Amino acid sequence: MVVPSQTALDRYSVIKTCKPTGFFSGIPVINLTNPDAKTLIVEACQEFGFFKLVNHGVPLEFMTRLEALAINFFNLPQSEKDKVGPPDPFGYGNKRIGPNGDVGWIEYLLLNTNPQITSNKTFSIFQENPQIFRSAVEDYLLAVKRMANEVLDLMADGLGIEPRNVLSKLLSDEKSDSCFRLNYYPPCPELQALSGRNLVGFGEHTDPQIISVLRSNNTTGLQICLRDGTWVSVPPDQASFFINVGDALQVMTNGRFRSVKHRVIADTMKSRVSMIYFGGPPLSEKIAPLPSVLAEGEESLYEQFTWCEYKNSAYKSRLADYRLGLFEKKLQAILANV
Numbered sequence: 001m002v003v004p005s006q007t008a009l010d011r012y013s014v015i016k017t018c019k020p021t022g023f024f025s026g027i028p029v030i031n032l033t034n035p036d037a038k039t040l041i042v043e044a045c046q047e048f049g050f051f052k053l054v055n056h057g058v059p060l061e062f063m064t065r066l067e068a069l070a071i072n073f074f075n076l077p078q079s080e081k082d083k084v085g086p087p088d089p090f091g092y093g094n095k096r097i098g099p100n101g102d103v104g105w106i107e108y109l110l111l112n113t114n115p116q117i118t119s120n121k122t123f124s125i126f127q128e129n130p131q132i133f134r135s136a137v138e139d140y141l142l143a144v145k146r147m148a149n150e151v152l153d154l155m156a157d158g159l160g161i162e163p164r165n166v167l168s169k170l171l172s173d174e175k176s177d178s179c180f181r182l183n184y185y186p187p188c189p190e191l192q193a194l195s196g197r198n199l200v201g202f203g204e205h206t207d208p209q210i211i212s213v214l215r216s217n218n219t220t221g222l223q224i225c226l227r228d229g230t231w232v233s234v235p236p237d238q239a240s241f242f243i244n245v246g247d248a249l250q251v252m253t254n255g256r257f258r259s260v261k262h263r264v265i266a267d268t269m270k271s272r273v274s275m276i277y278f279g280g281p282p283l284s285e286k287i288a289p290l291p292s293v294l295a296e297g298e299e300s301l302y303e304q305f306t307w308c309e310y311k312n313s314a315y316k317s318r319l320a321d322y323r324l325g326l327f328e329k330k331l332q333a334i335l336a337n338v
């Protein structure tokens, strides 16, 4: 990405962060092999909508191999990368996030997780051997999807939902509408001149899907918003995964789980590389509170909608918009039914 002048930098979002150096030590850490994992996961999803997962069973080698290939790609000349862009929404993009004017200090590749759908054009950029990249993505996603399904089964168990695969079956469905994103945040030494301010890599937002599984290298930048509205920095850990509750899961749990607001701040000296699997349901799936989540007489907080309707609406929104707002039932409607 071309190094921006001070005037160009002004076109990016710049924010003042309260505690730029302090890491938050309260991120829940869940060991997937802990017999209490289901209870701890439910607690973490209720309080934060976010947790770190260790002992996850995904081989470190799958993560490092894909990270290295991603770095090779992002280091290609701009003209080469542009051959697989602009994103439609899949493909290579830089600076622009989504179709509605959001920008960030970022380059990315957005892929469909269904290998039949991901165009050969995307993989053909890996000139020497597109197959190497394709198989690195496939190995990684196979292991990550398996782990995400285990996490979703534990969530269902912890919430007392039956059958326990009610959430994971949406991701394993052959029509599951999931995607995969490789993000590259170049270092920005010019940032130092911004004295006390930070350049936004990926602006604040919630993820629309059911669950997001994030792995990054050891560069800082990810921040989450706590219940009280404070932003805190997540200590990076390249051997672990970070799990985000998405909007669809907030609805399916009738608001018990929170879809976590998060953002990424660019680093002055080190590039950040992240890979995120966004697990979504089939387009035709109705997104509504699961019956066994609702207490007797409890009303859904949301109007009924399909994933296709929600996704279409999300893609018309700006990153920071509160997308679920359009689908919330009005208080009067809820009270009228009590």
Ligand SMILES: C=C1C[C@]23C[C@@]1(O)CC[C@H]2[C@@]12CC[C@H](O)[C@@](C)(C(=O)O1)[C@H]2[C@@H]3C(=O)O
Binding pocket: 089, 097, 098, 099, 100, 102, 110, 179, 181, 205, 206, 207, 208, 209, 278, 314, 315, 316, 317, 318, 319
């Ligand atoms: C501004 C946008 C980018 C986004 C689509 C949207 O209109 C609103 C949601 C954004 C988001 C956030 C999570 C994922 O990174 C993503 C792929 C998704 O499904 O929703 C992005 C979308 C995108 O970058 O196209």
Ligand SMILES: O=C(O)CCC(=O)C(=O)O
Binding pocket: 181, 183, 202, 207, 214, 216, 222, 262, 263, 264, 274, 276
């Ligand atoms: O790159 C990251 O660490 C997070 C990016 C993100 O939130 C997203 O791609 O939706």
Ligand SMILES: [Fe+2]
Binding pocket: 205, 206, 207, 262
């Ligand atoms: Fe996100």
